[in-house]
Amino acid sequence: MRLSQGAPGAKILAFGGYQPADIVTNDDLAKRIDTNDEWIQTRVGIKERRVAGPGESEIDLAVQAGGKALAASGLSHADIDLVIVATCTLEAQIPNASARVAHRLGIDAPGAFDVNAACAGFCYALSAAADAVRAGSAKHVLVVGTEKLSQWVDWDDRATAVIFADGAGAAVVGPSDTPRIGPVVWGSSGDKSEVISVANRQSFLHQEGQTVFRWATTTLHPVAKLACERAGVDPAELSAFVPHQANLRIIEAIARKLGADNAVIARDIVLAGNTSAASIPLALSRMVERGEVQPGGLALLLGFGAGLTYAGQVIEIP
């Protein structure tokens, strides 16, 4: 037996993002539930979010974001030999999303699997993609985070309706002579599985906000620091910190404790809401578009969510 010849490192070639057209403002929500714009902005940090139309599936969102990332990468669909989709909100679990997304994008017979690590999903999928490139099991990987949370949220539950949204983000990963995707730091706390959960197929998403807030603001900054340490990067060298866009106050609390003093902090949640596995690549795609991050800059990604699960790694901006 012998092993495949892999690459010395892996890198991100390009990002792509997609938000559905329909905007739901805080005032729109206040017409239906007991909440208001000021309350939502101070507690969660969201001004508006997008929701997919009735005929628009999480697959459609993924195809849009994946197509943009592929176009921006300069590669052709024939170059992609693995597609990984991170999602936790598929309308039906069979078949998986990745094979359908690949087919719709004209990618012929790639390896195709989904990752469910909820809001940490993109960082898990990115790590799997980088490892596949380094091991030689794939050359170019399309990684997509896509979520249609609107179909799992009870729009009369003000604990969740004000937070969650729909969207997709994607990255193309390929070989590199030097490491441009750092080692992942990942883990989970299954003892807290019930704090973000859907009880059964007839239930909506349930979240215990205070418990999640406490967990996120007390246990994740050491994970963020360790991801920097494993990559040999000082937090002061980061030009961007892109955590999962869960809640602006969680984002700011972790950023404060991380000490990334020179980094732009992603605040995409303000206009995108919490899009779970899509939030990190969606935020990155928009930061690149707006010129907030420069090619060659280092960004720390940190996903965390239901499971509870978490994962983070340092990447170089393409």
Next chain:
Amino acid sequence: MAVTEQEILAGLGKIVNEITGIPATEVTPEKSFVDDLDIDSLSMVEIAVAAQDEFGVEIPDDQLKHLKTVKDVINFIQA
């Protein structure tokens, strides 16, 4: 040696000031966090976490919701 009520009050005043910007002198035993100091539930979690670091007493979320006033928190820490 147990910390005195005055020491806990001073510590809480400092914590509340750091998290919410409310002057520490406003933090007096009879004040309600929500009704008098206008502190929301997420800031209460941050205060509970900071108080745990300061005084070594964990205030779990299911207990936290019953602690309405500054005095309630002082009593919980002293108990």
